[in-house]
Amino acid sequence: xxxxxxxxxxxxxxALAAVSDVSLRIEAGTLHSIIGPNGAGKTTLFNLLTGxxxxxxxxxxxxxxxxxxxxxxRVPHLGLARSFQRTNVFPAFSLLDNVxxxxxxxxxxxxxxxxxxxxxxxxxRARALAALSDVGLADKAGQPVREISHGEQRQLELAxxxxxxxxxxxxxxxxAGLSPEETRKLVALVRGLKGRYTIVLIEHxxxxxxSVSDRISVMHFGSLIAxxxxxxxxxxxxxxRAYLGGVAA
Amino acid sequence: MNRKTLAILxxxxxxxxxxxxxxxxxxxxxxxxxxxxxxxxxYTGLLSFGQSTFFGSAAYVAGWLLKHYGINVFLALGxxxxxxxxxxxxxxxxxxxxxxxxxxxxxxxxxxxxxxVAYQWTSVTGxxxxxxxxxxxxxxxxxxxxxxxxxxxxxxxxxxxSLWIMKRIVESPLGRILQAIxxxxxxxxxxxxxxARFKLLAFVIGGAFSGLAGVLYAMLFGIVPLxxxxxxxxxxxxxxxxxxxxxxxxxxxxxxxxxxxLSESVSTLWARWPLLLGVAFVIVVxxxxxxxxxxxxxxxxxxxxxxxxxxxxxx
Numbered sequence: 001x002x003x004x005x006x007x008x009x010x011x012x013x014x015a016l017a018a019v020s021d022v023s024l025r026i027e028a029g030t031l032h033s034i035i036g037p038n039g040a041g042k043t044t045l046f047n048l049l050t051g052x053x054x055x056x057x058x059x060x061x062x063x064x065x066x067x068x069x070x071x072x073x074r075v076p077h078l079g080l081a082r083s084f085q086r087t088n089v090f091p092a093f094s095l096l097d098n099v100x101x102x103x104x105x106x107x108x109x110x111x112x113x114x115x116x117x118x119x120x121x122x123x124x125r126a127r128a129l130a131a132l133s134d135v136g137l138a139d140k141a142g143q144p145v146r147e148i149s150h151g152e153q154r155q156l157e158l159a160x161x162x163x164x165x166x167x168x169x170x171x172x173x174x175x176a177g178l179s180p181e182e183t184r185k186l187v188a189l190v191r192g193l194k195g196r197y198t199i200v201l202i203e204h205x206x207x208x209x210x211s212v213s214d215r216i217s218v219m220h221f222g223s224l225i226a227x228x229x230x231x232x233x234x235x236x237x238x239x240x241r242a243y244l245g246g247v248a249a
Numbered sequence: 250m251n252r253k254t255l256a257i258l259x260x261x262x263x264x265x266x267x268x269x270x271x272x273x274x275x276x277x278x279x280x281x282x283x284x285x286x287x288x289x290x291x292y293t294g295l296l297s298f299g300q301s302t303f304f305g306s307a308a309y310v311a312g313w314l315l316k317h318y319g320i321n322v323f324l325a326l327g328x329x330x331x332x333x334x335x336x337x338x339x340x341x342x343x344x345x346x347x348x349x350x351x352x353x354x355x356x357x358x359x360x361x362x363x364x365x366v367a368y369q370w371t372s373v374t375g376x377x378x379x380x381x382x383x384x385x386x387x388x389x390x391x392x393x394x395x396x397x398x399x400x401x402x403x404x405x406x407x408x409x410x411s412l413w414i415m416k417r418i419v420e421s422p423l424g425r426i427l428q429a430i431x432x433x434x435x436x437x438x439x440x441x442x443x444x445a446r447f448k449l450l451a452f453v454i455g456g457a458f459s460g461l462a463g464v465l466y467a468m469l470f471g472i473v474p475l476x477x478x479x480x481x482x483x484x485x486x487x488x489x490x491x492x493x494x495x496x497x498x499x500x501x502x503x504x505x506x507x508x509x510x511l512s513e514s515v516s517t518l519w520a521r522w523p524l525l526l527g528v529a530f531v532i533v534v535x536x537x538x539x540x541x542x543x544x545x546x547x548x549x550x551x552x553x554x555x556x557x558x559x560x561x562x563x564x
Contacts, residue, residue, distance in 0.1 A: 050439065052439070071443075072438050072439060073438050073439075073441055073442055073443045073444070074441075075441075076439070076440055076441035077441055081440075082439065084436075084439075088433060088435065088436045088439075089433065089436065090428075090429050090432035090433050090436065090437075091432055091433070092428070092432050093428070093429070093432060097425065100425070101425060101426065101429045101437070101440060102440040102441070104422055104425075104426075105440045105441030105442055106440075106441055110422070112421065112422070113421065113422050113423050114417075114418050114421050114422075114423040114454075115417055115418075115421055116421055116422070117417075117420050117421060118420060118421055118422050118424065118425045121422070160436070160440060163440075164440060164441065
């Protein structure tokens with residue numbers, strides 16, 4: 001069953017179609033990767049899916065419900081959370097508070113919003129700590145963001161998305177700017193999340209993609225040019241031309 | 250009870266003994282005003298240059314009702330809080346649509362709009378002459394608020410209540426969400442907060458505090474001067490809050506003390522006193538971005554280290 005589906009989704013900036021006619025089906029429980037050269041429109045596609053940008057045309061269906069045009073701040077409440085390509089956290093906060101803010105947003109209730117002390121929400125705190133331990137940062141919960149490494153900030157980025165307890169996770173290049181060692185750690189982490197969440201992954205590093213994906217969609221100049229299992233994609237001549245061409249030659 | 254609370258309570262007791270009660274009362278009134286601004290400035294990261302809109306509107310409306318209908322003091326306070334919040338809802342709704350410099354200019358421009366209404370509408374506001382003849386609340390439970398000292402006690406009690414409420418707000422999830430918006434608006438939206446709605450809420454709460462301060466001010470001096478709704482007052486509260494330290498709940502209180510004390514005490518000795526404020530402001534901006542609160546924290550750290558060093562040398 002498809003949990004997230006787009007139908008002829010298009011986003012144009014003037015004459016440029018950043019995303020054009022993209023029809024995508026994400027099956028529940030799978031890890032579905034979206035690859036493509038820089039500027040292929042992958043991040044724009046995420047921005048459309050999460051309501052950060054309104055589509056020019058086409059529809060987005062999440063769990064059988066048309067969510068096209070839903071504002072960005074409503075989307076996480078539906079069960080669709082994202083991480084960002086550039087680390088996008090709350091710099092002055094501790095790690096725990098970073099995650100706490102996301103956990104509270106999608107928590108069961110906002111009762112006592114302006115009156116109850118923020119540290120008197122044990123269930124929100126528990127969920128925030130669980131998200132931190134899912135990414136292996138539980139022992140640094142009290143530290144401020146500026147004291148952790150870039151690799152750990154990427155993990156925190158992921159934890160903020162997890163804290164929303166989403167049904168679908170959209171991960172935009174979680175390994176961006178990481179050393180090979182840190183990348184291995186993060187891949188192991190994403191692999192551990194597989195099965196617990198439906199994951200849509202944008203990534204550049206082909207070895208990661210090929211080893212963790214159930215299905216792969218390939219974007220080129222805003223359009224989908226191929227879709228299949230990792231093996232099918234590796235064999236696809238059009239994909240080789242568009243994306244792997246440089247590597248194969 | 251922690252040390253900060255004790256220090257404030259001590260200040261409430263000591264202040265009327267060393268300063269004229271009217272000046273002491275003005276310090277706490279201005280502190281309430283600063284608390285409201287700081288929810289926007291320090292916590293949400295929104296520099297509003299139009300806070301006197303809410304302060305002045307509340308002072309005019311409640312002052313007018315006090316003057317012509319002799320309304321009950323608590324009704325006057327309630328009116329002030331309501332008018333402050335309502336005018337802030339109106340101004341805030343327009344301002345939160347924009348960010349950065351445009352936001353600041355909008356708060357300023359709308360302030361000017363309200364100012365000129367007050368300036369022109371002389372039959373109600375008295376224009377440049379101000380609105381005089383606002384009575385202070387009469388006897389209540391056998392205490393006559395027309396005497397300076399009982400009124401001081403009344404004001405400082407309201408200040409303590411305001412501080413307690415603001416402390417609860419900034420320590421609540423709302424306070425944390427506003428700080429998250431200050432830290433990273435885009436991510437706050439992405440994790441599920443309607444940023445514009447939360448900014449508006451901060452405006453309304455800040456407006457309510459400003460409104461309360463406005464009524465207390467009108468009753469303290471018995472007049473609403475035109476300046477109460479002018480950009481000078483808006484600038485003063487920003488100034489005082491920055492000098493005190495916008496990063497802390499207590500910053501605006503210290504700022505209010507410094508500002509009012511300088512303007513009321515030093516101004517009688519030296520007409521060019523704003524020069525001192527200017528120098529203080531430059532020092533804050535250059536060296537202590539967190540204002541007096543940060544300067545004090547750094548001094549304490551330095552002192553601790555010195556003590557530690559000397560104890561090692563001696564031991």
